[in-house]
Amino acid sequence: MSSKLKRTLQDFLPPRQFEKFMICLIYLRGGDLKKIAELCKTDKHGSHYYIQHYQKYFTSLRWKRLNILEIGIGGLKDLMKGGASLRMWKYFFSWSNIYGIDIYDKSYHEENRIKTFMGSQSDPDFLKEVARKVGKIDIVIDDDSHINEHVIKTFKA
Numbered sequence: 001m002s003s004k005l006k007r008t009l010q011d012f013l014p015p016r017q018f019e020k021f022m023i024c025l026i027y028l029r030g031g032d033l034k035k036i037a038e039l040c041k042t043d044k045h046g047s048h049y050y051i052q053h054y055q056k057y058f059t060s061l062r063w064k065r066l067n068i069l070e071i072g073i074g075g076l077k078d079l080m081k082g083g084a085s086l087r088m089w090k091y092f093f094s095w096s097n098i099y100g101i102d103i104y105d106k107s108y109h110e111e112n113r114i115k116t117f118m119g120s121q122s123d124p125d126f127l128k129e130v131a132r133k134v135g136k137i138d139i140v141i142d143d144d145s146h147i148n149e150h151v152i153k154t155f156k157a
């Protein structure tokens with residue numbers, strides 16, 4: 001698609017509609033995770049370079065019906081910011097449920113197949129409660145405080 005047509009669509013459509021339209025085009029071209037990450041504007045691609053690793057390990061799981069939990073939704077205190085990677089996972093794993101945890105309320109980002117929980121990754125009781133509600137969790141992605149002590153507590157829980 002030409003960049004002019006893309007800009008026109010972006011001006012014309014509400015942001016989520018534009019994202020969904022673009023996702024259809026990305027799917028038609030093979031559904032590359034890097035392209036999905038760019039569209040959703042997650043810093044997993046650009047500021048960091050994790051996408052090629054996710055693509056390598058997750059591609060074979062892509063069409064399964066999984067429960068995926070990401071710890072760290074993004075946007076800190078701003079309730080409406082963040083959620084980029086939750087949407088990226090939703091688009092990549094077309095049949096899976098995506099769950100997110102953040103210390104701030106991120107329920108604004110809930111939609112079909114995306115659910116959020118508010119609490120701290122260093123609180124084992126909270127994590128166990130999330131696990132009880134979700135059921136079997138197939139993949140956990142820890143992109144939270146990045147404080148070693150927290151990461152270890154989460155891993156143990």
Ligand SMILES: C[S@@+](CC[C@H](N)C(=O)[O-])C[C@H]1O[C@@H](n2cnc3c(N)ncnc32)[C@H](O)[C@@H]1O
Pocket residue numbers: 042043044070071072073074075076077082083084085086101102103104119120121122143144145150
């Ligand atoms: C790096 S951002 C997540 C980015 C997001 N995964 C993405 O790729 O778009 C980290 C998030 O972790 C949250 N956070 C920080 N400390 C936390 C804690 N102890 N427990 C839960 N969430 C925390 C912050 O509020 C922030 O929204």
